[in-house]
Amino acid sequence: MKEIVIVSGKGGTGKTSITASFAYLGNKDVIVADCDVDAADMHLLLKPDFGNPKDFYSGLLAKIDQEKCIKCGKCAAVCRFDAIPIINGKFIVEPLNCEGCGYCPLVCPTDAIEMNEQNVGRLFVSNIKTESKMVHASLKIGADNSGKLVAEVKNKAKEIAENEEKKFILVDGSPGIGCPVVSSLSGASFVVLVTEPSVSGIHDLRRVYQVIKKFGIKAGCIINKADVNKNKSKEIHNFLEEEKIEFIAEIHYDENFTKAMTYGKTIVEYDNGEIKKILEDSWEKIKELTTNL
């Protein structure tokens, strides 16, 4: 079983549309894991049934029992996150600032503080429009996305893939280079970078690739909207050569990507022309590249 992670550094390069297409092409061989739990969009294309919902708990939140509190202020003094302001003469925990470190209850002389687990979201194992499944989540607004929910989504996908003897797990990662991205990369067999030929696209590609390099994972790259700036596309090709990243494909700018999305379809279901062919070839190439890993 091969775990293929799709990342981009920059948002909006077409990661999710392309991942969904591969899921569609790979059909029953592929389990999908939507690890962009902050702004998960894959469900709009793969139409999951939001099956088996499970609450997910992660991180702790301090709560002060005002009955027991003697207002000594020791909790506020040790808190490095300014999470215990005094409001109307009471020490109150500001949930958005509380890091859940658990230092304050350790210094409270009257045991007035308890740490409670936080429900940060829900996890689903869904049937989708292909003959396979998708693991996805919805993160509560403002919840701490430390990468734990991402890890949970991935582990669940792995478990199903093993039980059902699937060949691939396709992981849609989030933008950036922080905790969620690191969490989606850990344990990957291969990374597909989806980029675009713009100053931002290239800047972010370089940064996220530095992270991938630290993990020592092999990578390939798809240049989306390649015709928007041919010089920048060339710059990307040079970078790929320099770093020995496999070039997978170039896709030209096409509004069919958006149109497919408005019909809730993957681009390979909607487009019967060149783009479909490119993505089919790309998927074959990825399968080939991951065969001997």
Place this chain on the structure above:
Amino acid sequence: MKIAIASGKGGTGKTTLSTNLSSFLSETESIILVDLDVEEPNSGLFINGNLVYQEDKFKMIPEWINNQCQLCGNCQKVCNFNAVMKLGKRIMVFPELCHGCYACSELCPTNSLPMKPKRMGELKHFKLGNLDFIESKLIIGEEQAVPLIKQTLEYVDKQFPKDNIIRIYDSPPGTSCPVIEATKDADLVLLITEPTPFGLHDLKLAVDTMKKLNKNFGIVINRYGIGDDKVLSYCKDNNIPIIAKILNDRKIADLYSNGKLLYKEIPEVKKQLEKVRDYILKYQTEKMK
């Protein structure tokens, strides 16, 4: 006045709006632009100012000193992030897991875990005419954006103690902790979206986030003309003001891809920025009343 530019979905035009708006406004007044998307900061690719100041940013993490340690294991016990572990006769610290709460350090009976600075990023301050541009970049391998965002805002507060200049925060994507950190002090949030199903879905998340934070917010639609009109009807049904619309235009994509500002070459974009400016001014006047 602090204005955060956020989006939910990545790649909808946060940096485009932040840089164009800041540059446009700075033609007539002082403006501060702060790039808080510290994982992938891009504003600097569009603003070519003169570097006036630069500093490394550090987070505090514990470092084990062997000589007095009694290996009592209290440090491991108090750490909620598994960042400190007793392994045999050693105490191991895992810096990338550490949140810098100081509990292990201050509760150590022998002071064997003093807090030491560890470099997590770099802050740069540029000037270009009336524009002060500050950006922070997380170093590769650091996973936590929030401490750097926090320190960047502290720098801005220190440099500009009076809140009399408009500040524009280019925020990170998503709806979790980094966005909250970047927007929680803002007076006004501009949410930029695109009229597609992905754009709408993530816009709804962003709207819920801003409602939860009790923020005043308005919408700017980017790539207007693609997709469908569901973003428009959503805003109408929920009484959310649409401040401006930036057209889907190949020329825009071309200028953007080359790191160029749009409004200087496309009058229509300038017109939209004027709408944003008027909205901000109106908001400012109402706030003063």
